[in-house]
Amino acid sequence: MNKRVEKQLESRTKQRKVEVSDKQTGDEMVFTDLHEMVIRERMIPYRTPVINDDITLRNSQIFYEEMKMRRSCRQFSSRDVPLKVIQNLLKTAGTSPSVGNLQPWTFCVVSSDSIKTMIRKILEADERDNYVSRKKGASWVVDVSQLQDTWRRPYITDAPYLLIVCHEIFRDVHNKTERVFHYNQISTSIAVGILLAAIQNVGLSTVVTSPLNAGPDISRILRRPENESILLLLPLGYASEDVLVPDLKRKPVEHITKLY
Amino acid sequence: MNKRVEKQLESRTKQRKVEVSDKQTGDEMVFTDLHEMVIRERMIPYRTPVINDDITLRNSQIFYEEMKMRRSCRQFSSRDVPLKVIQNLLKTAGTSPSVGNLQPWTFCVVSSDSIKTMIRKILEADERDNYVSRKKGASWVVDVSQLQDTWRRPYITDAPYLLIVCHEIFRDVHNKTERVFHYNQISTSIAVGILLAAIQNVGLSTVVTSPLNAGPDISRILRRPENESILLLLPLGYASEDVLVPDLKRKPVEHITKLY
Numbered sequence: 001m002n003k004r005v006e007k008q009l010e011s012r013t014k015q016r017k018v019e020v021s022d023k024q025t026g027d028e029m030v031f032t033d034l035h036e037m038v039i040r041e042r043m044i045p046y047r048t049p050v051i052n053d054d055i056t057l058r059n060s061q062i063f064y065e066e067m068k069m070r071r072s073c074r075q076f077s078s079r080d081v082p083l084k085v086i087q088n089l090l091k092t093a094g095t096s097p098s099v100g101n102l103q104p105w106t107f108c109v110v111s112s113d114s115i116k117t118m119i120r121k122i123l124e125a126d127e128r129d130n131y132v133s134r135k136k137g138a139s140w141v142v143d144v145s146q147l148q149d150t151w152r153r154p155y156i157t158d159a160p161y162l163l164i165v166c167h168e169i170f171r172d173v174h175n176k177t178e179r180v181f182h183y184n185q186i187s188t189s190i191a192v193g194i195l196l197a198a199i200q201n202v203g204l205s206t207v208v209t210s211p212l213n214a215g216p217d218i219s220r221i222l223r224r225p226e227n228e229s230i231l232l233l234l235p236l237g238y239a240s241e242d243v244l245v246p247d248l249k250r251k252p253v254e255h256i257t258k259l260y
Numbered sequence: 261m262n263k264r265v266e267k268q269l270e271s272r273t274k275q276r277k278v279e280v281s282d283k284q285t286g287d288e289m290v291f292t293d294l295h296e297m298v299i300r301e302r303m304i305p306y307r308t309p310v311i312n313d314d315i316t317l318r319n320s321q322i323f324y325e326e327m328k329m330r331r332s333c334r335q336f337s338s339r340d341v342p343l344k345v346i347q348n349l350l351k352t353a354g355t356s357p358s359v360g361n362l363q364p365w366t367f368c369v370v371s372s373d374s375i376k377t378m379i380r381k382i383l384e385a386d387e388r389d390n391y392v393s394r395k396k397g398a399s400w401v402v403d404v405s406q407l408q409d410t411w412r413r414p415y416i417t418d419a420p421y422l423l424i425v426c427h428e429i430f431r432d433v434h435n436k437t438e439r440v441f442h443y444n445q446i447s448t449s450i451a452v453g454i455l456l457a458a459i460q461n462v463g464l465s466t467v468v469t470s471p472l473n474a475g476p477d478i479s480r481i482l483r484r485p486e487n488e489s490i491l492l493l494l495p496l497g498y499a500s501e502d503v504l505v506p507d508l509k510r511k512p513v514e515h516i517t518k519l520y
Binding site for chain 2: 042043044045046048049050051053056057059060061063064067068069070071072073081082084085087088089090091092094095096097099101103105106107108109110111112115183185186187189190191192193194195196197198201202203204205207208210222231232238239241242243244245246247248250251253256257258259260
């Protein structure tokens with residue numbers, strides 16, 4: 001498999017060209033812990049707005065109040081979402097920083113009912129297997145009907161869109177294929193955080209879902225290249241009007257903050 | 261070491277109590293791939309605002325335009341930031357979803373000059389070691405003065421605050437200490453993404469910095485518990501007026517999006 005990936009990447013590298021956004025927006029090297037050249041990029045001036053402390057304080061409060069309202073939703077309305085909105089959300093995610101500005105993410109936007117159904121089946125089968133295998137020899141007792149409810153994933157097909165977040169795990173560096181799983185996972189997860197903020201900002205809902213062990217099967221359905229792995233799945237739409245969410249609490253800020 | 265961690269966690273678990281935010285804001289189980297009980301939380305209704313498509317589209321555009329302006333900054337003004345603003349930003353990060361709502365993050369807020377200086381020294385020494393060891397036998401040629409510039413981290417001490425993002429890597433599950441590195445890293449990185457959006461929203465700047473191999477030494481300085489690891493460092497403040505940023509580009513949305 002490693003050799004297959006190497007070959008694939010080799011042929012891809014030959015066709016690779018520099019990708020430049022028409023908006024000339026930018027980002028830059030964040031980590032240096034890749035076995036790459038120290039590249040001195042051309043530096044340009046950058047300006048941020050000057051805001052007084054009172055307004056900064058108020059803005060930080062308003063943004064918190066908005067994000068605080070976010071909850072992971074598993075019941076979606078069938079109401080459609082304009083594709084242009086999805087595109088804006090993904091553009092926003094794409095403004096995220098990444099190791100060496102490699103931008104290792106791909107967002108697969110699935111609106112096809114048949115593909116959503118296939119993915120849901122794979123996820124549910126995998127989930128059922130996980131529970132069954134865990135139950136063996138484990139000390140917990142859960143009745144079967146409850147388990148069945150647990151492994152069901154109706155929201156995967158109910159939401160008008162299913163976003164599948166992929167990240168590169170192999171990359172060509174100095175003509176050598178290297179595994180860059182660790183940092184690409186962090187970078188792509190940070191992009192997902194910015195995406196969640198953007199989703200909340202427009203009143204849409206999602207639930208961050210793990211592919212568990214179903215990643216490779218879903219990759220095959222989507223024909224993703226072998227240097228990519230599925231990090232997360234995000235069903236996306238408007239929450240249904242009668243949505244229920246678990247009554248769970250967030251830690252108070254004093255419990256997650258230490259002052260030095 | 262593993263046994264030491266276990267003992268530490270054991271004594272901690274005894275004192276652990278349920279932490280409930282006064283605001284009663286909540287979040288919930290996101291992944292189920294932890295060896296934990298299937299807990300049926302009490303479900304509560306949830307409402308999102310009803311917004312028409314035109315406004316949703318406009319809001320998504322405005323948020324993108326705002327996030328698009330974000331750049332990683334390495335030059336900070338000495339202008340102070342009210343601690344209340346930092347607190348709001350971290351509260352916002354704390355609204356992030358996490359595996360089983362475990363909220364595995366701790367944000368160390370360092371304003372002490374002496375601690376910032378110690379951390380900078382450790383980071384620079386580690387960075388220098390990395391370059392020197394890589395240079396051995398490597399084919400690249402970079403002159404020493406350029407390297408010196410590369411491993412310098414003045415922004416670590418220049419920014420009024422240095423946020424150090426920690427995440428749990430060991431956790432007590434069913435009275436067993438388990439390594440939960442993988443998901444906790446994803447969850448904490450997602451929280452960092454929401455934090456970056458919040459930072460950009462108030463006109464502050466940061467640069468996501470990796471501890472590289474200096475994590476354990478920095479943990480010791482901050483006396484972090486052994487079940488935690490340092491994920492990232494975020495110097496935080498206002499960008500200096502004459503800040504320069506690398507002239508790098510973001511990929512156009514068509515290159516990071518695939519439609520199905």
